[in-house]
Amino acid sequence: MTNKETIIELKDVWKTYKMGAVEVHALRGISLKVKRGEFLAIMGPSGSGKSTAMNMVGCLDVPSKGNIYLLDKDIAKMSESELAKVRGKKIGFIFQTFNLINTLTARENITLPMVFQDYPKEERRKRAEDLLKMVELDNRMGHKPSELSGGQQQRIAIARALANEPEVILADEPTGNLDSSTGERVMDFLTKLHKEKGTTIVMVTHDLKTARHADRIEFLKDGQIVPEKEAFT
Amino acid sequence: MKLDYLKYAINNVTHRKMRSWLTVISILIGIMSIFALISFGQGLSNYVTTIAAETGVDKLIVQTKSAGIPGADESFVITKDEVDFLRKINGIKEVVGMYMKVVEVEHDDELKYVFMISLNTGKERALIEEMLTVELDKGRALKTGDRSKVVLGYNYQLENNLFERPITLRDKILIDGNKVEVIGFYEKIGNPQDDSNIYMTEEGVEYFYPEKMNKYGYVIARTELGSDPAEVAEKAEEKLRKFKDQKKGEEDFYIMTFEQAIEMFGSILSVINGVLVLIALVSLLVAGVNITNTMYTAVLERTKEIGIMKAIGAKNSDIVMIFLFESAVVGLVGGILGVLLGYLIAKGGGIIAANAGYSFLQPAFAPSLIIGCLLFSTLMGIIAGVMPARQASKMNPTDALHYE
Structure with a gap:
């Protein structure tokens, strides 16, 4: 795997929040590489900074210090519209709370990322249908999120994440809101995606069982990467 | 998108x-x-x-400067001499004066106060009718010699409008206590004021109201074809002012084209x-x-x-x-x-x-x-x-x- 292209690189990344007069360091100098086709899990207890790290990789936030390279481009130097474009085309997000848009149907939710990238209508429709078939929910395309179970919603969210054929899937506690068997089913989808299509996946979780689906696990504690044995002490 | x-x-x-x-x-x-x-x-x-288009652009009106209903200002008068004077002004083809008066009408013991306008019975009656946009609906028009006869506005024919019982042709009504005969009705004009006017001949007005003699409240003129009515109005105002011996800016009347008035x-x-x-x-x-x-x-x-x-x-x-x-x-x-x-x-x-x-x-x-x-x-x-x-x-x- 080492000979593969690095698609994400974090170099000494710091994130500091100001809470009144107090400075809170969510990340304290993280360095990390993700190679194409890799399935990386970032584990750590809550408050360890794993979601902050994920948000920055996903171009939702910029570091206070350090650099983040996505396909050799420093995201700290990108404009808001460039970041939006990267988020739309290169990254697919999967969230713990699914984050589907409640007023839209399953199909419309999947189509939305393609709308933002100006895909032609016919192409959008075709691709949304293919993705719905892939997550085995083509019989639910007209349903609103509220009419779907948690597992179904997360599968729709996976389909949405894949809509623009991103370079990397970022999954933030994808099974966190699901019971274990439904969560297992969602993980099967992600693993299948990784194995069959070679999709790069970065997943944040606090659950070791979920993390074991990944090729590699990094442990995060108090905003720093630590060896596994120190992570839970 | x-x-x-x-x-x-x-x-x-x-x-x-x-x-x-x-x-x-x-x-x-x-x-x-x-x-x-x-x-x-x-x-x-x-x-x-x-x-403005129907009534034509060739008409001038002479009326009091004070605000209010034209002709209702009793202190303002134009004499027959002044009308004759206007008639001689270059560009003016016809001039006709009208007596105007608020009168009390009695019909079936009901009283109403309405506006009475005098109608010239000569060829210039057409000018007044054109100006008021009235045409005869029933009966006949007023003619010379009609002293105790009146033509009424449209609304008098209606039930429960001016009077409970409609007035019909040849009915006798009392105007300020004088008995007159209704000989005709004008067509609907479209507003309640004009449709409740009473029309009487000039000689009728002069007979029943001798104090009104020679005191027109409103004068209409028609300009010659081809002349500029606005120009004629200005010139006529100037000349009449001098004739009435009034200072510029202090005249008690004005002359404007009908178009200006309607505008x-x-x-x-x-x-x-x-x-x-x-x-x-x-x-x-x-x-x-x-x-x-x-x-x-x-x-x-x-x-x-x-x-x-x-x-x-x-x-x-x-x-x-x-x-x-x-x-x-x-x-x-x-x-x-x-x-x-x-x-x-x-x-x-x-x-x-x-x-x-x-x-x-x-x-x-x-x-x-x-x-x-x-x-x-x-x-x-x-x-x-x-x-x-x-x-x-x-x-x-x-x-x-x-x-x-």
């Missing part, structure tokens, strides 16, 4: 039904008032134009209408603030949704468009319903006015007014949505995503 946002906007507007309706209603009220008011204003101005009437109406439209505009301004408020609430409510959209690739400009489309949809719907209701109100108002005798007070619905109202309300929705939409677009995606 734009169409997708529109669909999404409609989706969101219909999703929060109650709030959307309340906002729509606030715009609707403003647009409805503006539409109804302007349609009446346009109807009036159309009427003024038609009247003045029209401009007074449009000022009144303008003020009303202005008030309606203020209500629209309030509606605009209301849209802004609703949109701010919507932005706040959908903070998480904005975060999601940003996470899946929405640019700031996309978010701005999405919210602007929403406020535009609210504005447009308010506009459409406002125009519809305004149309119904104006139509209803026209019918009520016609039943009250003001048949000239009819709304006019120009396509430009309809389109203008719709564009205006949509534009207002967009403007009202600008600030909330910008706020939405500027949200930090991480913060927005974690907003609960």
Whole structure:
């Protein structure tokens, strides 16, 4: 795997929040590489900074210090519209709370990322249908999120994440809101995606069982990467 | 792409039904008032134009400078000598004076106070009839020698209008205690004042009211074909002033073309209408603030949704468009319903006015007014949505995503 292209690189990344007069360091100098086709899990207890790290990789936030390279481009130097474009085309997000848009149907939710990238209508429709078939929910395309179970919603969210054929899937506690068997089913989808299509996946979780689906696990504690044995002490 | 946002906007507007309706209603009220008011204003101005065209542009009127109903100012008079003088002025073809008087009419023990106008029985009667836009409906016209005879306005023939029992031809009525015979009726003019006029010959007026002798209250003139009426009016005013031995600027009368007079009437109406439209505009301004408020609430409510959209690739400009489309949809719907209701109100108002005798007070619905109202309300929705939409677009995606 080492000979593969690095698609994400974090170099000494710091994130500091100001809470009144107090400075809170969510990340304290993280360095990390993700190679194409890799399935990386970032584990750590809550408050360890794993979601902050994920948000920055996903171009939702910029570091206070350090650099983040996505396909050799420093995201700290990108404009808001460039970041939006990267988020739309290169990254697919999967969230713990699914984050589907409640007023839209399953199909419309999947189509939305393609709308933002100006895909032609016919192409959008075709691709949304293919993705719905892939997550085995083509019989639910007209349903609103509220009419779907948690597992179904997360599968729709996976389909949405894949809509623009991103370079990397970022999954933030994808099974966190699901019971274990439904969560297992969602993980099967992600693993299948990784194995069959070679999709790069970065997943944040606090659950070791979920993390074991990944090729590699990094442990995060108090905003720093630590060896596994120190992570839970 | 734009169409997708529109669909999404409609989706969101219909999703929060109650709030959307309340906002729509606030715009609707403003647009409805503006539409109804302007349609009446346009109807009036159309009427003024038609009247000006029907009555012709070749007429001049001489009347008192003091405000009020023409001819009602008893202190103002034009003598027969002055009328003869005007007749000789270059450019003036015909001149006719009219006695005007408020009289008491008695019919079946009922009393009414109305306006009486004297009619010249010579060839110049046509000039008066043309000016008043009256034509004979029933009976015969007044002729020389008719002293105790009158022709009445249209409304006297109606039941429960001026009098409980309608007046018919050859009925005898009392005018200021003098018994006269009704020999004819004029056609409907379209407003209750003119339709309740009484017409008597000049000699009749002079016989029953000797004090009125030689004291015309209102004079109409017709200019020669090919002359400029405005120029003739100016010249005639100057000459009559000298004839009456009055100082410039202190004359008690003025002469203007009929067109100028009707324009003045029209401009007074449009000022009144303008003020009303202005008030309606203020209500629209309030509606605009209301849209802004609703949109701010919507932005706040959908903070998480904005975060999601940003996470899946929405640019700031996309978010701005999405919210602007929403406020535009609210504005447009308010506009459409406002125009519809305004149309119904104006139509209803026209019918009520016609039943009250003001048949000239009819709304006019120009396509430009309809389109203008719709564009205006949509534009207002967009403007009202600008600030909330910008706020939405500027949200930090991480913060927005974690907003609960």
